[in-house]
Amino acid sequence: MARAPGLSVRLKLTLSYAGFLMLAGALLLGAVWLFLLRYVPDRLMIVPGSTGGEITGPFPIRSNLLQVFAPRAAAVLGILLIVGLLGGWILAGRMLAPLTRITEATRLTESGSLSHRIELSGPSDEFRELADAFDAMLARLEAHDAEQQRFAANASHELRTPLAITKTLLDVARNNPDRDDGDLVERLRAVNARAIDLTEALLLLSRADQRSFPRERVDLSLLAEEAVETLLPLAEKRGVSIETAGDVSFTCGSQALLLQLTTNLVHNAIVHNLPANGTVWITTRADRDRTVLTVENTGERLGPRVVSTLTEPFQRGTERVHSDHGGVGLGLAIVKSITQAHDGILTLTPRLTETGGLRITVDLPAAH
Missing domain, CATH: 3.30.565.10 (Histidine kinase-like ATPase, C-terminal domain)
Structure with a gap:
């Protein structure tokens, strides 16, 4: 089924990590700004002579604080964005490394190979459970495939045997016209009955394997x-x-x-x-x-x-x-x-x- 190309899971995880880090940083800076607005007055009155200079009016505190805080907050968010993208890309790659091995094993299976195994190491987690389940499935498929090959070979041999016997009996009868036809017919009847029994058994076995029956x-x-x-x-x-x-x-x-x-x-x-x-x-x-x-x-x-x-x-x-x-x-x-x-x-x-x-x-x- 053809599908439109999309973003990789690793890129999506990277953007998610970076976005979450940016959101957390913005919330933290916003909380700091609200704290400053709450406890810092809008203007500050300075008593003449207390600073060693002559100040005749109120000093604007908040406007100067905003001029100092805003560029630094933007710089912090920029750094968080870079760190989030780089760190998210690295972390996503490490997290998805087992999935890459599972994908490679799936492609090998698609090409017809059933003997390989993932054998993922490490502690038990979701990827380890998935890999173990995939290995168990491959083992069952390999055993089933080997069984089907043996069955096909044996079935061919068993079906060929009565046909070969029939051919031999007919050749003998053709080369010996004086042979008793009654004995030939009886032996051919026995061989044919065995071939019919074998065919019916194979059909019954196939029906049971497919579970196509009412209960x-x-x-x-x-x-x-x-x-x-x-x-x-x-x-x-x-x-x-x-x-x-x-x-x-x-x-x-x-x-x-x-x-x-x-x-x-x-x-x-x-x-x-x-x-x-x-x-x-x-x-x-x-x-x-x-x-x-x-x-x-x-x-x-x-x-x-x-x-x-x-x-x-x-x-x-x-x-x-x-x-x-x-x-x-x-x-x-x-x-x-x-x-x-x-x-x-x-x-x-x-x-x-x-x-x-x-x-x-x-x-x-x-x-x-």
Whole structure:
């Protein structure tokens, strides 16, 4: 947006300092003049012979005082003006020096650099708070930019994989006309279904990040029951038992997204469980201001470092990527995004027991 050029902040502060100093000096000189007018008579009568000379009339005191006071007062105001301009320019420069560093950092950010920091030293004041806030913002932007780059690279790789498999299958079928078309169609169908699932997951992740959804009062306990009912055949097929418990827990948000969150958590707990006789525990709890959904499962023993990466897109842990039910690697990433879109807190904790597994807690604001 084009704007007309104006005075710099430093010049404005300089003029303000000089103007205030001139005003204070003028008021002080005015007070001195009023004091002199009050206690000095207009004329002074001198008794003949008291001064050693012959004075026959009154002596004009005020007029002579004005002639002496006025030039000196003007000189004082001139000196105050010079001192105010020079001192104000120097003081304004020192005061605005941190702002200059912040402006330079902003210009570097505008050019695309996010790795620099202001790191303003000195005591805590308004400029220091502004610089620290700017550094924190740059750190978040840099982390977000790096995450987006990793996400774009991983998404491209994941989307390219089914396309490459499809191309390979079609090339093999073209070079071998006697190949069974039924097996080819079935494999192409599986690859296409995976590509569709990945695309839908990416769209859902984008929708949650943009927070473009209506909000309503939602009971997490009902969503948990619905998710369990949907995934019960998969749990029975894999020999996993599901236990649900908890209270009616209301929060405010999108019912579709929160159902997707709950379904992803339950699906993750079923798929990444023990090979046999695994267990999933689902509980809901309602406090005064918070609503908590907890999904806990047995499974492989995970370290804190592995757990800290599970919510990143396309991260499936160590052995999970080789599973037939590994999914597209966006399950917990979607859970994290939906939780943040609902102003909640997602916590992943490894279970330090013989049966291993993971404990996931979603803490959301309660709906009153």
